[in-house]
Amino acid sequence: MNPFIKAGIVGLSALLACTPAFALGDPIKTAIDATFAPHAMPTLDGKIEGFNVDMANLIGERLGKKVDLTGAQFSGLIPAFQAGTYDFLVAPVTVNKERAANLLFTEGFMDTNFAFVVPANAPEYKTLEDFKGKTIAVNKGSAYDSFLREKEKEFGWKVESYGTNTDAVAAVMAGRADANLAGNTVAAWAVKQNPRLKLSYEYATGLVWALSFRKGDEANRDLVDRAIECLKLDGSMAKLSEKWFGVTPVAGTTIVTPTKGFGTPGFDGYKDDDHQASCENLK
Known part of the structure; x- marks a missing residue:
């Protein structure tokens, strides 16, 4: 995948704090590199399809929110994200120490092997x-x-x-x-x-892909994290894997296994708690 350019993420932690939760009635605004098949790719009618596109829409459904998804070249996502154009990026990003110092991650949605x-x-x-x-x-x-x-x-x-x-x-x-x-x-x-x-x-690399938020936006990060857990529990993630990758996930892998707490364990921004993963009370 396209890596985060170091210069593009330095300083994210200095951005203004985000709103406590997604604005009532407004769509969730997110974006992705639309050229990274099979996670996102253009269709003949000018739309975007792919694993992460479907996942973003399912997250919106679980949270009772409409999703406004923008497809763009990866180099343009970072400046727009910095400016607050998007609530988060649904682009698959490998969580590592450097990125976690500047971005707030959800739990992993799949392993990056x-x-x-x-x-x-x-x-x-x-x-x-x-x-x-x-x-x-x-x-x-x-x-x-x-x-x-x-x-x-x-x-x-x-x-x-x-x-x-x-x-x-x-x-x-x-x-x-x-x-x-x-x-x-x-x-x-x-x-x-x-x-x-x-x-x-x-x-196996031991690393995962996760969705990225701005530092300070734990409220929204946690909401999306809970939605991802729900998609793992109700079989939606397994179905997406079969649809886009032709692979039935093995039990215990990240794509079908909720992670304890919020965020990616072992990295900055992870919040350890004992909430129970479920599909209840997400809206």
């Missing part, structure tokens, strides 16, 4: 060691590119970098590479689009 894509007739790969001696295609300059190159000597694979992940996937289909490495959802989307491919080994 790395996944290998291989030809449908390829053998089963169960560890990183199984890719020893293999040629792996990857999007040049991505986190996956860096990961492969850092471990190239350790695991003995050959890394081929391409301008886009689409080109890297094409290399696998053409037989120029044995596998492609990308984010788990992008990998799943590629496989869903082409029966000549299949998902292979998934490398």
